[in-house]
Amino acid sequence: MDIGKRYTPHELENKWYKIWQDKRAFEPNNKGKESFTIVIPPPNITGKLHVGHALNITLQDILTRYYRMKGYDTLWLPGEDHAGIATQHVVEKHLRATEGKRREEYDREDFVGRVWDWANEYRDHIREQIKGLGASVDWSRERFTLDEGLNEAVNKVFVQLYNEGLIYRGKYIVNWCPSCGTVLADDEVEHEDENGHLWNIKYPIKDEDDFIVIATTRPETMLGDVAVAVHPSDERNKDKIGKKVILPLIGREIEIIADPYVDPEFGTGFVKITPAHDPNDYQIGIRHDLEQIQIMDEHAKINENGGIYKGLDRYEARKKIVQDLEEQGYLVEIQDHKHAVGHCYRCNTTVEPFLMDQWFVKVKPLAEEAIKAVENNDINFYPERYKKVYLNWMNEIRDWCISRQLWWGHRIPVWYCDDCGEINVSEKAPDKCQKCGSKNLIQDSDVLDTWFSSALWPFSTLGWPNKTEDVERFYPTTTLITAFDIIFFWVARMIMMGEKFMDNKPFSNVYITPLVRDKKGRKMSKSLGNGIDPLEIIKEFGADPLRFTLAILAAQGRDIKLDNKSFEPYSKFANKIWNATRFALLNLKDFEKLDNMAFEQLKVEDKWILTRMNRTIKIVDKALETFNFNHGAKAIYDFVWSELCDWYIESVKPRLFSEGEDKKIAQNVILHVFDNALRLLHPFMPYVSEELWQALPIEKEELLITSHWPEYDEETVFENDENLYIKIMESVRGIRNVKAEMNIPSSKKTDMMYKELKDSSWIDLNKNLIKNLANIDNINKVSIKPDKSGTAFVDENVEVYVPLGELIDVDAEKERLTKKIDKLELEVQKMNKKLSNKNFIEKADPEVVEDAKRRLEEGQYQLGKVKKLYEEL
Structure with missing residues (x-):
């Protein structure tokens, strides 16, 4: 029962995480009961966890521990994401720094082997960080998006979608990152407003002493112009349709065409058309059967189609082209122009629209069921506003480019016959061509988008496509906790794939975490240096205060403002719980359990604390079931700190220090309340609650983590006694406030007087309790308010005063x-x-x-x- 004088968080963390793992407390242990399942949003293996991850993991663990104690068959499945683009980018950078070699200087197998070494090392780092947060994940079921089982699932999905015509290969304008050397999905491009320019350029009309003016933000792309377009109803330029102009610097003749895409209000109404380097121009080119001239290579350098500009980087070419246009009299003016520019979400390089062969998923047919699932409330978003965000995007969804020009990732399961050109799509490497029987097969060199494998995460991690017990037991999962910025990347795609391949939703609830900002409301970033390292916070304060801080600040739909000082109050809270429990234990050494304690034996303070405990249980239940983590945390904080520690303990001290039946009743009540309080606290502060609960002299299950959750008991809600004790509290607070305002030390005893208006019996019945709490000598009834007295409390029944004349210089x-x-x-x-x-x-x-x-x-x-x-x- 001796827990020591000091709260030492790190000792508890090392001790209890090992015990929980050794006792297999994190594994599902209620087979046959209703399941509660979370699959962790797999962190990328590219670096350490930040405070946003800490928030996400904390909230998942709170729910997991809560439902485990509620008796559900509970699984929280961990894992990591191979993060194709990000990981390859980091490893390439590392190899250039350490070995001075680029990726192309290794053979593919050697390079991938090096990435595996790097990945395994960083997966270990990720595991240790997740453990450091106290996460009760089932490590026996840990998965990785590149492990063998998930690769089997990925290949099966690809082949089935291909055979159904939902995966196809085609030439299309894609988002190309010249730095990462790969295509990006639309969602992976981040658009930022930049201060740029509009270059106004003369295009001479063939066989006329006249010209038109084109405005462009990217003059280098004019090397690939194949037409100029105007709106069909543009009266200013209607007479120019069908004429030809001479492309400056190049000399190529191109036609002026009519297309409704053109905005006649923008600039002169003329738009240059470069189908190989702009997605809108590409669509116009398809409609008008225009030539597609590609003028850049994959490094964003001008190729042989760029004439004298061949070999120049796109920005060098821009500079030289603008100079030549000016010298040759084609440049009309340069205007300042702010516009959105797409950047790679990984390396921030400006993305280049690029025409190339890629693999695509035809998403519209997959989106239909995924839209219905949310519209019909089979899947609910918290906060609800994200439902609209999801549906708006799904209703406008475009085909998904899934091929990436990388070596690290799931290799596309496609083999090309070198003899007949047949495309062989197979879950396993074929021995020969399905058309001609040739063994000269070459596998597609691309890998699949990382999000393709992540889209299967809720069921592939459970063993699908095999009919495993885990699939039957835990799919569909219950809840997904994630960030708003991957609703499109990940949430939508998981719903589509779950509906398609499992014929069922992947989860019932999607909780979108708040964004963690610094105390000034700024987004945390490396450049600002305002980030918070959760591991450093754990070193300073412990995991429990970190977790509780994040939970109590996690209000639905509101950003969290955080700095290092935010954790101090909840470090003090942990200390408060420790000291209060220690006090209780010191006064329970002669504890004797009363099996038949009658309600009439309870004092008003006993009935009040039991009522408050039950109300807190009800609040926390509702809060966690509706993802209002902050409400649950605040209810526990108020109950433990204020009601249990500051009021109830102070109320029962005289009884605990006495002898006899009254002491036994106080001991039984205080032990019961601490038992339930620590159970309520456990999901939020698992370490300190487990340590203190183990010290309680009660009949208990082996571990708190697998014990039962406290249940709301309506029979021990004493509303009349609750209201009576609240009156006592208010009068005591009033007396304390009067003393404080008059500079009377709280330790100095005063008298109390009261005037009866209707009924003052509650004072007579609870004089000793009031004297104890308010540090009062005498309580006297008066008919009028005494001179030189302060009013401490007033209601319809009574007025309470503190006489001051003897205590102060008026x-x-x-x-x-x-x-x-x-x-x-x-x-x-x-x-x-x-x-x-x-x-x-x-x-x-x-x-x-x-x-x-x-x-x-x-x-x-x-x-x-x-x-x-x-x-x-």
Whole structure:
């Protein structure tokens, strides 16, 4: 029962995580019961976890521990993502730094082997970080998006979709990253507004002494122009349709065509058409059967179609082209122009639209069931507004480019016959060509988009395509907790694949985590240096305070503002729980369990704390079932810190220090309450709760983590006693406040007087309790309010006073309070003036405005209190 004088988080973390694992506490142990399943959003193996990951993992663990204690067959399945583009980019960079060689200088097998070595090392790092957060994941079922079982699932899905005509290969404009050397899906391109230019260029009309003016943001692409387009109804330029112009610098004749895509209000109404380097131009080119001239290679350098500019980088070519246009008299003007530019989400390189053969998924047919699942509320989003975000995107969804020009990833299961050109699509490497029987087969060199394998995560991790027990037992999963920025990358694709291949939704609930920002509301980033390393926080405060801080700040739909000081209050909370439990244990050494304790034996404070405990159980249940983690955490915090520690313990101290039946009842109640409080706390603060619970002298299951969750008991909700104790609390608070305002030390005993208005029996019945809590000597009934007394409490039944004449120098206090009133009035006047200033409201940071409002409200409240005290003196 001796837990030691100090709370030492790191000792508890090392001790209990090992015990939980050794006892296999993280594995599902309620087979046959209703399941609760989460598959972890697999972290990329490219680096260490940040505070956003810590939030995500904490919230998943809270739910997992909660439902495990509720008796569900609970599985939280861990794993990691191979992160194709990001991992290859990092490893290539590492090899250039350490060995001075580029990827192309290795053979493919050697390079992939090196990436595997790197991946295995970093997977170990990820595991240790997840363990450090106290995550109760089932490590026996850990998966990796490139492991053998998932590769089998990926190949099966690819082949089936191909055979159904839902995967195809075609030439298309794709987003190309010249740095990573691969195509990117639309979702992987991040658009940022940049200050650029509009170059206005003359295009001479053939056989006429006239010209048209074209405006472009990328003059280098004019090398691939094959037409100029105008809107069919553009009256200004209608007469130009069908004429030809001479492409400056190149001399190629190109036709002026009509197409409804063109915005006649933009610029001169003429748009250059470069089908191989712009997705909209590509569509126009298809409609008009235009030539597709590619003028760049995969490194974004001008190729042989660029004439004298061949070999120049795209930006070097731009500079030279603009110079030549000016020298040859084609450049009309350069205008400043702000526009959105696409960047690679991994390396931030400007993306180049590029025409090439790629593999695509025809997504529209897959999207139909995935849309219905959300529209019909088979899948619910929390907060609900993300439902609309999801549906808007799904209804406008475009085909998904799934091939990537990488070596690291799931190799596309396609083999080309070198003799007859047949495309062989197979789950396993074929021995010969299915058409001609040739053994000269070459596998497609590309790999699949990382999100392709991740889309299968909810069922591939359970053993699909094999009919495993885990698939039957845990699919569909229950809840997905993830970030808003991968709703399109991942959430939507999991729903589509689950509906397609499992004929069922992959999960019932999608909870979108808040975004963690710094204390100024800025997004955390390396460049700002404002990030928070969760492992450093754990070193300083421990895992439990980190987890509780993140949970109590996780309000649905509201960003979290965080700095290192945010964790201090909940470190103190852990200490408070420790010290309170230690106090209880020291007073339970002679504990004797009472099997038949009657309600009538309970005191008002006992009935109040049992009622508050039951109300807290109900609040936490509802909070966790509706993903209001902050409500649950706050309810536990208020109950443990204020109600249990500050009020109930103080109320029962005299009984615990006495002898006899009253002491036994107090011991039984306090033990029961601590038992349930630590159970409630466990999902949020698993280490400290397990350590303290183990020390309680109760009949218990082996571990708290696998014990039962406390149940709401309506029979022990005593509403009348709850209201009575609240009156006692309010009167005690009032007495304490009067003493504090009058500079009377809290340790100094005072008297209390009360005037009966209707019924004061509750005071007579609870005199000893009030004396103990308020540090009162005598309690006397009076007919009128005494002179030189402060009012502590008033309701319809009674008025409570604190006599002050003997305790203070009234004149000196009046002088002190006058100065305080003057100071508070100045503060209120200052805040009122500031908040009535329109410029301040419109221009100041929202945080500053809110702070001013808070200061005004607090000032007004304090001013009212001090004025009332002055009047009473």
